[in-house]
Amino acid sequence: MNATRALGRYGEELAARRLTRAGLHILARNWRCGREGEIDIVARDGDTLVICEVKTRRVGRFEHPMAAVTPEKTARLQHLAHCWLDRTGTPPPPGGVRIDLIGIVLPHRGAPVLTHAQGVA
Template identity: 75%
Template sequence: MNATGALGRYGEELAARELTAAGMTVLARNWRCGRTGEIDIVARDSDVRGADVLVVCEVKTRRTGAFEHPMAAVTPAKADRLRRLAACWLERHGGPPPGGVRIDLVGVVLPARGGPVVEHARGVA
């Protein structure tokens, strides 16, 4: 694995821990749907009524000083791809849960000093 791949895997591990700490259940990591692409993390959360929500989570990891902040990574094209991936997951796993589907982003910034900074944005697309 190259350095970029290792950085991404590390960020995904931190993101999975963050989601789990927030009370979510990770259902899959790096789930692929043919040529459509890959979902970094698929999780289950609950909405305000307690109904299950499927969470499709994109993870972006950057070192401090990288070109763009990871939270700026979900472009309209990326959001469309994530929606297509969510539809593929639902087709293969029996349809949407009662609480529907949400697309989240976890941004991980690795500073030169100190611990990583993990930000979780819900419902980005």
């Protein structure tokens, strides 16, 4: 596994733990919809389906992870949410679908800094 992929997996693990501690139920991780893309984390928050994109960066490298999610990316995540509902045979939840973003910055020293933005799209 290359370093970038390992960094991403580490960030996804941190994000899943954070969501679980916040009371969300993880339904799937790294769910692929053919060539259309991947959902990092699919979770349930009460009666809401949560599609969570996780971006992890080391401090000082590139832009802040939250800036990496463009309008095109959020549109693709919305499409993937519908794909997940269709492929899993899950009816649309009463609380709708929410797109969240978790940005993780890994400092040179100390604990990772997680930012969880709910309903980014």
